[in-house]
Amino acid sequence: MSAISVRQVSKRYDPQSTDALRDVSLEIAEGEFFGLLGPNGAGKTTLISVLAGLTRPSAGSASVMGYDVVRDYRQARLSLGVVPQELVFDPFFTVRELLRIQAGYYGVRNNEDWIDEILTRLGLADKANANMRALSGGMKRRVLVAQALAHRPPVIILDEPTAGVDVELRQGLWEFIGHLNQRGHTIVLTTHYLEEAQALCGRIAMLKQGQIVALDTTHNLLHRFASHCLRVRLERPEAALALGGEAGADGWVEFALEHCADVEPLLARLRAHDVPVQDIELGAPELEHVFREIMHRA
Amino acid sequence: MPELHSRLLSSSAWIGFRTLFGKEVMRFWKVGVQTVGAPVLSALLYLLIFAQVLDRRVTVYDAVTYSQFLAPGLIMMSVLQNAFANTSSSLIQSKITGNIIFILLSPISWQSMFAAYTLAAILRGLLVGVGVLLVAAPLTHVGVAAPLWVLVFALLASALMGALGIIAGIWSDKFDQLALFQNFLIMPLTMLSGVFYSLHMLPPFWQQVSHFNPFFYMIDGLRYGFFGQSDVSPWLSLGVTAACLVLVTAIALRMLASGYKLRT
Ligand SMILES: Nc1ncnc2c1ncn2[C@@H]1O[C@H](COP(=O)(O)OP(=O)(O)OP(=O)(O)O)[C@@H](O)[C@H]1O
Ligand SMILES: [Mg+2]
Numbered sequence: 001m002s003a004i005s006v007r008q009v010s011k012r013y014d015p016q017s018t019d020a021l022r023d024v025s026l027e028i029a030e031g032e033f034f035g036l037l038g039p040n041g042a043g044k045t046t047l048i049s050v051l052a053g054l055t056r057p058s059a060g061s062a063s064v065m066g067y068d069v070v071r072d073y074r075q076a077r078l079s080l081g082v083v084p085q086e087l088v089f090d091p092f093f094t095v096r097e098l099l100r101i102q103a104g105y106y107g108v109r110n111n112e113d114w115i116d117e118i119l120t121r122l123g124l125a126d127k128a129n130a131n132m133r134a135l136s137g138g139m140k141r142r143v144l145v146a147q148a149l150a151h152r153p154p155v156i157i158l159d160e161p162t163a164g165v166d167v168e169l170r171q172g173l174w175e176f177i178g179h180l181n182q183r184g185h186t187i188v189l190t191t192h193y194l195e196e197a198q199a200l201c202g203r204i205a206m207l208k209q210g211q212i213v214a215l216d217t218t219h220n221l222l223h224r225f226a227s228h229c230l231r232v233r234l235e236r237p238e239a240a241l242a243l244g245g246e247a248g249a250d251g252w253v254e255f256a257l258e259h260c261a262d263v264e265p266l267l268a269r270l271r272a273h274d275v276p277v278q279d280i281e282l283g284a285p286e287l288e289h290v291f292r293e294i295m296h297r298a
Numbered sequence: 299m300p301e302l303h304s305r306l307l308s309s310s311a312w313i314g315f316r317t318l319f320g321k322e323v324m325r326f327w328k329v330g331v332q333t334v335g336a337p338v339l340s341a342l343l344y345l346l347i348f349a350q351v352l353d354r355r356v357t358v359y360d361a362v363t364y365s366q367f368l369a370p371g372l373i374m375m376s377v378l379q380n381a382f383a384n385t386s387s388s389l390i391q392s393k394i395t396g397n398i399i400f401i402l403l404s405p406i407s408w409q410s411m412f413a414a415y416t417l418a419a420i421l422r423g424l425l426v427g428v429g430v431l432l433v434a435a436p437l438t439h440v441g442v443a444a445p446l447w448v449l450v451f452a453l454l455a456s457a458l459m460g461a462l463g464i465i466a467g468i469w470s471d472k473f474d475q476l477a478l479f480q481n482f483l484i485m486p487l488t489m490l491s492g493v494f495y496s497l498h499m500l501p502p503f504w505q506q507v508s509h510f511n512p513f514f515y516m517i518d519g520l521r522y523g524f525f526g527q528s529d530v531s532p533w534l535s536l537g538v539t540a541a542c543l544v545l546v547t548a549i550a551l552r553m554l555a556s557g558y559k560l561r562t
Contacts, residue, residue, distance in 0.1 A: 053402070054403070055561065073405070074405040074407060075405070077403060077404060078310065078405045084399055088400075090395070090397040093324075101317055101321050104313055104316070105400070105401070105405070106314065107311065107314050107405075
């Protein structure tokens, strides 16, 4: 059974506007760590909203853990924990009160141990009795993550959970989420920090203008185009441009290469053109390059 | 297995409902001075001022002083306003701050949502009503002739206004729009409902007009509970109040079920 199944979903908010989602189909297996990437306005949040029942699709259907998000909405929502993109909070309550309430909405009571674990893992232990109003922006974001986890959902969707969060927590957050993933939780993540997605996600879908333009394992995506990047600093960078390089700052020139084996011939050609190399770096494949390439081509 | 599963689901639904109800109660109880204390104080002020000025000049029923007559009206007015305020302000605040998303993401059904919000409104309405009664009783020596009628009208009226508050809270996008409800619906209906006077004191034309005001029946019905006499039959008042409750509940439930202005 798929943890998440999206079947030909389209969404148009207003009759006049264009489709926020167009014929999107997607299967995410149980236990996956899945990335949903795309530029602003691509439809990531809309897709998540469809899964969460915040938005009704104009066409198509979706299910979570086999439960249709419209027909069996109660079961579908019980299976799901969502970290919303917007930084929202209830100013009436303390962090701990909020997490108790949150768990209660899902029929879970007396789970103080779990609440304590979440608080500790997210660096909120000393804020447990602080009022939400008194927290900084990044702290509020952590509470949003904690709220999504309060009922231990099998499927966890995080819509830009690291926006505005400091380096230390990002590290801690991903460790914790990774740990949950190892324990069998399915994770879906959107982020604009592509190095995060590259490091964490086993599979990635890229959305553009409401359509899926790439869907593959992270490994395959990284090797789909030129997978390595050779950066050289040259005395006369202009000369290298004719050989297919791309100029950067400070005399650096970048060459996209398919394989490591292509490095030697390239250096030979530079030598043949009498362009001395002052410095050299071999970059591993970067999702950011692939992302830009795919968005450019699609 | 399916049976066990549905039992688990219904127990989780029950806890979900209780949690939401508890949260709505905590929300007003944490600021009880504003949400319960303040309305009791303003009812007390009305009572002191109007009763002192008018007690010796106006008698409504035999053996009922003006301040005694006024007490149930003030109680009902406070119940109505506070039940309405509880649901409407909670919903509009949640919508504007965006934290309504946590309820929308949860498996709580629209029926449970309606029940939790309305019951919390009833509770606040009744608390305020009891508060006003407690300060009014020693001042006016008003007694309760038929407690059951008092309870029935207080319950139905607060449920009605709680449900109306749900409609107003969902429909309004801003606080100003909610104020429209307060200023152009609740306030006029309250003032023209006979809180401060008996219908029989009005010219015939205005008596006729008042018969179209549902608030009049709720107040008159409550008065029957206090004095055993009223302008119209308590059964008529009960019928009108119940009919309004059914209508408003149906509209609120439809809005919640369709996700009107809550889900896109
Ligand atoms: N409630 C709404 N009403 C009308 N249009 C909407 C609504 N929400 C989103 N849209 C539109 O739908 C499209 C997709 O928006 P969405 O929020 O899903 O993008 P996103 O991929 O999450 O972007 P971001 O990276 O900025 O969060 C956009 O064109 C947006 O303007
Ligand atoms: Mg988004």
